[in-house]
Amino acid sequence: MRSKKKILPLLIAATLTIGVTAVAATGKISMWIGSSASRADYTSLPTVEQVTKDIGYRPVLIDAFENGYCFKKGNIMKNSFKDDNASVIEKFKSVSFDYQKNGDVVSFEQQKFNSKLISPGDIIATVNGTNLYYVHYINKVVSDDYELTEQDKKD
Numbered sequence: 001m002r003s004k005k006k007i008l009p010l011l012i013a014a015t016l017t018i019g020v021t022a023v024a025a026t027g028k029i030s031m032w033i034g035s036s037a038s039r040a041d042y043t044s045l046p047t048v049e050q051v052t053k054d055i056g057y058r059p060v061l062i063d064a065f066e067n068g069y070c071f072k073k074g075n076i077m078k079n080s081f082k083d084d085n086a087s088v089i090e091k092f093k094s095v096s097f098d099y100q101k102n103g104d105v106v107s108f109e110q111q112k113f114n115s116k117l118i119s120p121g122d123i124i125a126t127v128n129g130t131n132l133y134y135v136h137y138i139n140k141v142v143s144d145d146y147e148l149t150e151q152d153k154k155d
Contacts, residue, residue: 034079069101096108
């Protein structure tokens with residue numbers, strides 16, 4: 001049985017809210033909200049048919065990369081774009097697959113949406129007309145009663 005202290009960081013990390021500014025055909029996107037379960041939806045690499053059924057489009061599935069990163073787990077993400085009034089502009093599903101090597105974890109996320117969005121990050125390749133982006137960020141997961149340090153505030 002897991003202790004509540006171990007579950008809390010997982011629950012906090014399970015819901016991500018990313019604020020981005022972009023322009024969509026129906027209005028200005030001011031928020032990109034994404035959420036997933038705290039437990040993995042996939043504990044082994046799923047089939048193309050399964051993921052297509054879950055998110056509505058054909059994914060790219062990779063069991064292991066040449067650099068040694070191997071599939072660890074995956075999640076179905078529920079996403080929405082919202083405007084300044086918190087009105088939903090678009091809803092869509094995506095997948096996030098985690099790959100691990102020597103304790104280091106990288107995520108391979110796949111999204112398909114209709115809104116025009118200026119993506120953060122750098123285009124590292126274009127495959128069959130689809131741009132692949134590299135985005136790097138660091139998360140810090142803390143408890144509800146955590147008090148921000150001066151460095152936290154600066155960051």
